Amino acid sequence: MKNNQIADNYYLKAKEIYYRNFFILTNRLSVDNINEKNNNNELTLNELISGLHTSINLFLISFICR
Helix, strand or coil: CCCHHHHHHHHHHHHHHHHHHHHHHHHHHHHCCCCCCCCCCCHHHHHHHHHHHHHHHHHHHHHHHC
């Protein structure tokens, strides 16, 4: 039962990181924002990709724990 709680924690953290980075990335790539500089998104493209990669790793760890 403890593994399920650990798996849930990894899953929730992965989901949080994924949605944060994915929505920032799609906002940055949207047609309306291509020519505008959006200061709300201070993350670089490399940081966004790294965050998405981290979320995938956490999803896999969650899957393995189950």
